[in-house]
Amino acid sequence: MKELVTIQVGDFANFVGSHFWNFQDELLGLASDPNADSVFKNQDLNMDVLYRSGETHQGIPTYTPRLVSINLRGSLGCMSSHGTLYKEDAPTPSDILTWTGGVSTQAHTPHNKNLFLQRLYEEENLSTVNENNGSNNGSHCEYQDKDIIESLENDVQFWTDYSKVHYHQRSLYELSGVWTDVDEFDNYGNGTNSFSWSSQGEEISDSLRFFVEECDHIQGFQFLVDDSGGFSAVAAEFLENIADEYKNTPVLLYTVRGPRPRSSPQSRKRTILGDLHDAVSFSRLSSYCKLIVPVGLPSLSKASKFLRIEDEKHYHSSAVYAAALHSISLPFRMLPVGPTTGACSVSGAVDVHGVIQMLSGQGRQNIVSVLDVAMPAHALNGGPNQLSLLENLQPLTPQVAEDVEDMQAVEYMTVHGALAPGGHHASVSEVKDKVDAAFQRANTRPLFRHLSVARSPLPIPLPFPSIFGNHVGQHGEFIGSEMTNSSSKGSIDVYSIPMAARLRSSSAVLPLLESKLQNLHQFGIARGAAGAEILRSWGFGKxxxxxxxxxxxxMVSTLCPPQFSSDSD
Known part of the structure; x- marks a missing residue:
């Protein structure tokens, strides 16, 4: 088995991660539920790639994500930094008094559990009581699904507010001295000033080492960082430490950020500071990983005609990004299929190293990839003009050029839960045939592509936000062509959806790279640069x-198309 260790750094990264782990938890539950759809029964996925087995001090078996999460102090809401399975040791008063001066106490009021967490807690307690009593009574919690969904839509403040997963006591780390309500943690310099790896890094390293050392054969790190502010500096220190300690272990890095709030025009100084942060953050982070995937559109509200996203809610946008990351990572835990294996539920298993080699090993050494998603993906219709799976893919990477013809492009795509024309879930071979046919008809084709297929769709757990249009059916099928103004659908109405996601190494990412290069030179390096003093205050020399x-x-020159000389030269 090749294990994967996940790292989440920053608030929005943990919002994305919370949805991601909810998907995994839902898959685990459906696999063991006798009443669940049969497509979830034999998923041919090895969840041990992401999870670890263990037990509490009381001998209770546990199955928790192999995860290290870092955030500001106070960002866990009502959850303890020890997670939900492990009891904290109560502090004991000291009998030795050495201070005779005055004492002041600062107390932080604990956050109350919302309706979702209250019901989750009650169901787990009831399940424990039933196990101890040998009974099989059903749950009779007073909170209805619709009330819980309404509560989440209106009241989510923390990523823990909708998390249905138990975490290991070594997984959750809060930065000491940096609180979640700080106003100024919005740039690389503030992150550098607030965090010192020499004083806090060893504890984080110990947590990571705990998960890595129990792996039989780690395949890589799945690293998510909120790169919109000071967490870029924290992540850069963490990545540098990983590069030193785990030299041969690849890092697949997703830089994620939520939609930008609509605000009044910024001052020139604030604009320059933001542009320099983006350039420095990207440069530093990309230097410590094998593959970087920028994720985060300025607005998601118009990214898909099938979704209804409220940009101001991180609870909404993070769900879309998490769904894409779930799809991209499915092949990392697919069971390999041999040549003599009969009908199977998966095809195209590959590990992190294999994906990185595909996208960066085709002669161009490109380490920046575009992430595209179709959510939900179209059904496999049979018409000759139906390129549904390919046409519906929309970029989640910002500043991507459209309709770029790149003869050296490389693509890695995952399709799972695709629906056949009759409404049933298509077989692996059906999906492969349809995608191959669509590529043959496409105007532009990549130099190389890899396709992974799974029959299991994306499950929609209860705390998933209500972001589906009213023409999306229970299983992600389209039941109409127009979206009306009726309320959006959530987990009560939509049980699962087909998905397609793609990473591509392409010159389409050039506008993103060129803007960062231009801003770094113009505002930070050129003679008389307006932001030179800002960069000096962040600790960067010439x-x-x-x-x-x-x-x-x-990076830019590697992706630029070749320039052909004319006859007059």
């Missing part, structure tokens, strides 16, 4: 900035 510029220049 030589280090020039190295960043050179690295960005190489």
């Amino acid at each position: 030589e280090e900035l020039e190295e960043m510029e050179e690295m960005l220049s190489k």
